[in-house]
Amino acid sequence: MQTKLLRPSEDPTAIEQAGALLRAGEVVGIPTETVYGLAADALNPQAVARIFEAKGRPQDNPLIVHIAEIETVHEIAADFPPEAQALAEAYWPGPMTIILPKLDRIPMVTSGGLNTVGIRFPSHPMAQAIIRAAGTPLAAPSANTSGRPSTTTAQHVMEDLNGKIAAVVDGGACSVGVESTVVSLCGERPRLLRPGGISLEQLRAVLGEVDVDRALREKIDDSEKVSAPGMKYRHYAPKAPVTVVFGTPKTSADYIYAQLGENSGVLCFDDCAARFQNAAVVETFGPSDDPEEQAREVFDALRRFDETDCTEIYAQCPPSDGIGLAVANRIKKAAGFHIIDLTEEEA
Structure with a gap:
C-alpha cells in the first residue's frame, strides 16, 4: 500500500479525499490539537480492525470515538448525564474524553469489548472538517506504532505507518502535544483515567471531587480489563530503557x-x-x-x-x-x- 500525504494547505480537495477514504473503510492519519490520530469509521468493525492491524495494538485496548457535533453524542452513548453536559459546556470542543455507557451501534471492537465508549469533540478545525467529510464518528487512537511515543507531526506518522495506512493529512504540529484527558462517568463518582490537556484541577472545578485511578500511580497488569487507552501495556517508550x-x-x-x-x-x-x-x-x-x-x-x-x-x-x-x-x-x-x-x- 502506498500512503498518500495529503496537504490541505496546498490542495483544496485534501479534506474531501480523506473523507472519501474513511467512508470507504480505509484508515487515515489525521491531526488533532493533542496528537495525530489514526482514524477509521467508528461504526464499521472491519475498518476499526484495520486500526489495530496497522498499529499492532492489543484488541482489548479501547478506542476513543471523535465527533464534530455535540448532538452526535446521543447517537452513540446510552446516557448523557448532567455531569457530562457540564463538562461538555466547559471543555468541548477540546482535549477531553468522556466515558459513558454505549449504544449497541458502537461495535465491541471499537470499545475494546466493553459496554462503554470514550467520546471526544476535538477543537482542531481540520479534525472537525475531516469528521464531517467522512459523515460518521471516527475511532482514532494515536497514530503511532503501538508502544512507541505518540506522533505530533505528519512526518512522525509517516515514519511509523508509511505503507500501512491509506493516507496522512498534514495539519502541522499539534498545539497541546499530549493525548486527551479521559474521565469516566460510569461509576458512583467521576474518575480520572488518563491525565491530558484538561487538568485534574479543571475537572474538579466543574465536577467537585474526582477520583484518580491507580493506573496513574502504578503499572497495571496486562491481564486486567481497562476502560480507557493508555492505562496498561507499554506506552510512549523509545527503544532504550x-x-x-x-x-x-x-x-x-x-x-x-x-x-x-x-x-x-x-x-x-x-x-x-x-x-x-x-x-x-x-x-x-x-x-x-x-x-x-x-x-x-x-x-x-x-x-x-x-x-x-x-x-x-x-x-x-x-x-x-x-x-x-x-x-x-x-x-x-x-x-x-x-x-x-x-x-x-x-x-
Missing part, C-alpha cells in the same frame, strides 16, 4: 549526572542541559517552569532517542500539577514506572 528521576530540577540533575555511563542518554529540562555535557545524548523538552511547552515537546524528544546509539535513558520529570500531571504520566509510562523518587530526601 528509561529511568525517571523525580525531584527538583537541581536534585534530579545532580542524581542523573552521577549515574551517567558511556552510552547514557538524558531527557532533561532546557535549563539543565549544560549539566550533562558528558552524556552521550541529551534531548530537552522545555524549561522546568513551562509544563505547556514540555507537553508539546516530550514525545518529539522521546522519539529522537531512537535515532541514537544510547543504551539507557535518564529522564527528569515535572511536578504532578496542572498539565504537568499528564507530562509526568507519559514519562513514567515510557519508563514502565521505573522511578527514582528523591522527594523524600528533599523534605
Whole structure:
C-alpha cells in the first residue's frame, strides 16, 4: 500500500479525499490539537480492525470515538448525564474524553469489548472538517506504532505507518502535544483515567471531587480489563530503557549526572542541559517552569532517542500539577514506572 500525504494547505480537495477514504473503510492519519490520530469509521468493525492491524495494538485496548457535533453524542452513548453536559459546556470542543455507557451501534471492537465508549469533540478545525467529510464518528487512537511515543507531526506518522495506512493529512504540529484527558462517568463518582490537556484541577472545578485511578500511580497488569487507552501495556517508550528521576530540577540533575555511563542518554529540562555535557545524548523538552511547552515537546524528544546509539535513558520529570500531571504520566509510562523518587530526601 502506498500512503498518500495529503496537504490541505496546498490542495483544496485534501479534506474531501480523506473523507472519501474513511467512508470507504480505509484508515487515515489525521491531526488533532493533542496528537495525530489514526482514524477509521467508528461504526464499521472491519475498518476499526484495520486500526489495530496497522498499529499492532492489543484488541482489548479501547478506542476513543471523535465527533464534530455535540448532538452526535446521543447517537452513540446510552446516557448523557448532567455531569457530562457540564463538562461538555466547559471543555468541548477540546482535549477531553468522556466515558459513558454505549449504544449497541458502537461495535465491541471499537470499545475494546466493553459496554462503554470514550467520546471526544476535538477543537482542531481540520479534525472537525475531516469528521464531517467522512459523515460518521471516527475511532482514532494515536497514530503511532503501538508502544512507541505518540506522533505530533505528519512526518512522525509517516515514519511509523508509511505503507500501512491509506493516507496522512498534514495539519502541522499539534498545539497541546499530549493525548486527551479521559474521565469516566460510569461509576458512583467521576474518575480520572488518563491525565491530558484538561487538568485534574479543571475537572474538579466543574465536577467537585474526582477520583484518580491507580493506573496513574502504578503499572497495571496486562491481564486486567481497562476502560480507557493508555492505562496498561507499554506506552510512549523509545527503544532504550528509561529511568525517571523525580525531584527538583537541581536534585534530579545532580542524581542523573552521577549515574551517567558511556552510552547514557538524558531527557532533561532546557535549563539543565549544560549539566550533562558528558552524556552521550541529551534531548530537552522545555524549561522546568513551562509544563505547556514540555507537553508539546516530550514525545518529539522521546522519539529522537531512537535515532541514537544510547543504551539507557535518564529522564527528569515535572511536578504532578496542572498539565504537568499528564507530562509526568507519559514519562513514567515510557519508563514502565521505573522511578527514582528523591522527594523524600528533599523534605
